[in-house]
Amino acid sequence: MRKRRNGGRPTIADVAQRAGVSSITVSRALRDPERVSPQLRQQIEEAVRELEYVPDQHARALASARTDVIGVIIPSFTNNVFADVLRGIYDGLAQTPYQVQLGNSRYSPIEEERLLATFLSQRPAALIVAGIDQTERGRALLAAAGCPVVQVMDLGDDPVDMMVGFSHRASGHAVTSHLLEAGYRRIGFLGARMDPRTQRRLEGYRAALAEAGLYDPARITTTPASSSVSLGRDLLRDLLARMPDTDAVFCNNDDLALGALFECQRALLAVPASMGIAGFNDLEMMAAACPSLTSVRTPRYEIGSRAVQMARAAIAGRRPAERVVDTGFALQIRESTKRPETVRPQPMGALYNNA
Amino acid sequence: MRKRRNGGRPTIADVAQRAGVSSITVSRALRDPERVSPQLRQQIEEAVRELEYVPDQHARALASARTDVIGVIIPSFTNNVFADVLRGIYDGLAQTPYQVQLGNSRYSPIEEERLLATFLSQRPAALIVAGIDQTERGRALLAAAGCPVVQVMDLGDDPVDMMVGFSHRASGHAVTSHLLEAGYRRIGFLGARMDPRTQRRLEGYRAALAEAGLYDPARITTTPASSSVSLGRDLLRDLLARMPDTDAVFCNNDDLALGALFECQRALLAVPASMGIAGFNDLEMMAAACPSLTSVRTPRYEIGSRAVQMARAAIAGRRPAERVVDTGFALQIRESTKRPETVRPQPMGALYNNA
DNA sequence: GAGGGTCATGTCAGCGCTATCATGGCGAAA
DNA sequence: TTTCGCCATGATAGCGCTGACATGACCCTC
Secondary structure (H helix, E strand, O other): OOOOOOOOOOOHHHHHHHHOOOHHHHHHHHHOHHHOOHHHHHHHHHHHHHHOOOOOHHHHHHHHOOOOEEEEEEOOOOOHHHHHHHHHHHHHHOOOOOEEEEEEOOOOHHHHHHHHHHHHOOOOOEEEEEOOOOOHHHHHHHHOOOOOEEEEOOOOOOOOOEEEEOOHHHHHHHHHHHHHHOOOOOEEEEEEOOOHHHHHHHHHHHHHHHHOOOOOHHHEEEEOOOOOHHHHHHHHHHHHHHOOOOOEEEEOOHHHHHHHHHHHHHOOOOOOOOOEEEOOEOOOHHHHOOOOOEEEEOOHHHHHHHHHHHHHHHHOOOOOOOOEEEOOOEEEOOHHHOOOOOOOOOOOOOOOOOO | OOOOOOOOOOOHHHHHHHHOOOHHHHHHHHHOHHHOOHHHHHHHHHHHHHHOOOOOHHHHHHHHOOOOEEEEEEOOOOOHHHHHHHHHHHHHHOOOOOEEEEEEOOOOHHHHHHHHHHHHOOOOOEEEEEOOOOOHHHHHHHHOOOOOEEEEOOOOOOOOOEEEEOOHHHHHHHHHHHHHHOOOOOEEEEEEOOOHHHHHHHHHHHHHHHHOOOOOHHHEEEEOOOOOHHHHHHHHHHHHHHOOOOOEEEEOOHHHHHHHHHHHHHOOOOOOOOOEEEOOEOOOHHHHOOOOOEEEEOOHHHHHHHHHHHHHHHHOOOOOOOOEEEOOOEEEOOHHHOOOOOOOOOOOOOOOOOO
16 A cells, blocks of 8 residues: 555545546536536545545645735735725635735834745735735746735836726825824824824825915824834924924824824823824724724725725636726725814813812 | 737746746746845846736646735624724735735634635635634544644634634633722623634633622623624613613623613613723723723734734744744723722712603 | 537646656775 | 664655546437
């Protein structure tokens, strides 16, 4: 008896023998049941069940030069934003043979390039990457990938292949315009990490204020450090130390906005009367905060599932007509930017008593 | 010329030809350089570089019946807790040939079992799974996996193989004891999703209160819904409607605690004077909140990297002596449970003015 | 009824790599 | 010098599966 290296698991040949057919017929019955007569199909299914046969992915990949792996590269695990995209992707792939190969670029284009090279060496069925700011070589790798590629979470003019996202510049512009309409005039910007998408939101902010003749670069407070709630507090404190008359802040993301709110509470600065606060992404907590926080709802889950949908269509040879999908975004206006008619800073009572 | 199915990529035979050796020597040079003479090794390395040769993972896996894939199963992508564990795992695997195959069980033991079966069909090098509450069949699959298995984030008596985590019961007990020591007497419990780890924290809460003769099941408020900040608000509101004299809450996790804080702010209930709040996991925002929130620091990143370390040691045949590692946890006492000496509910001024 | 088309199934030869055993050279021990 | 064993390297035979082509049965058309 031949030695088995695969731990005694049955092979396609075992199934074939048991079903009384050749192994290629079993192979066909598993991949494309239509091409096998109902009679044999049934025999084969039975044999598969009896032997608990599971195809060997590696052998399949080697023989067919194709895999059922979809590579996904995101810049952060910790950022809830990508967790939602990921959920969309995984949910879109449930009940399919596809598997996800997940990479974390840590917001580094170099690391992204490295991951891309690694992933491509496995000839994935498709690739989903966050952002449109690959390195030149990264773009070249993607272009030569030989599989569908979907860039997600951003929008640009020249997709490598397909694209699903929204305009960060437009969303930054929309939030800032909203703050202006709410009556705020000395609007600051809090930004962390300053990745390309953040930069584009900042551009939108800048443009909206410039159009209103109210742009003042001194109100922009950023840091390369990665975003956090504490950082939101620190950044707002810095900003107020430099520009005490600032009456609102557009926070680059929701963590910073929450931190800014906490800082206002600590400094006894009334929100929204003396300070308007807007965040970005509209994480679940924004609606629950007190006061509730204005933000921009970004369709993260939808972007993930849509990307999968497009990728699968492309794999199946039905490339969608629309290669670039703009999912849009939605301003969620809440208490934190509902400025009372009379604009005048108001002192507040103490919020709580702790010694 | 032979047709190439792999897209024209060079194979090990190409490298061998270029280096003037046989392909098995190239194979050895790549896997175990020590076994090849320095002379040939150098020639081979050069050929690899010139051809940009990248080994085919599938062919390697098929021929050797081994892979460089480490399967990881977590119950949620959205929960920040697992994001940190994941970071620990990925960081521990950086600069190694290992790759992660990530599965999301969505807190369903059935789904976990399914994932386990799928992953095992690929003969992973190791498996890291969250929790110790597998189904019976899941446990059997793990036991028969034929690879190192690390259960993480919890602690139990009979590891399938290895285990890294801490006692949820003990941590629940510790938090509750702290609330008692701080002077709170009518302590509630807010819990969402109620997965097994949450249940054990609840047990700890129950035990601590029972020991103090203060246990009242009516103060336990739970829901099978998944955790969120809004839910924290809802649960606290429910609890206070039923048991208005509740003077503190142990929240099953930090999202709920934050929601509870917001609810107190909305209801003008002073924290920590009239209501103590403690969370669980000590996410970054807890220290930044206003008032800052007491929580239990859980070493999530460390658990991830430690699990990888143990798995790699086991793969290399050096199974660690300690199969079960208790990482412990640390109570982080902050403003939200620092009750003033005089215990008496205090009214507060309005926090903010929004019309 | 010959020719041609379609369909279900089979044969065969790899995919790119590694396990296994074989080989030859060389130094140490006898 | 002879013998042995060790080491570096090579030849060979698959790993489990699928692509490409072959085969034969059957049906339709003129």
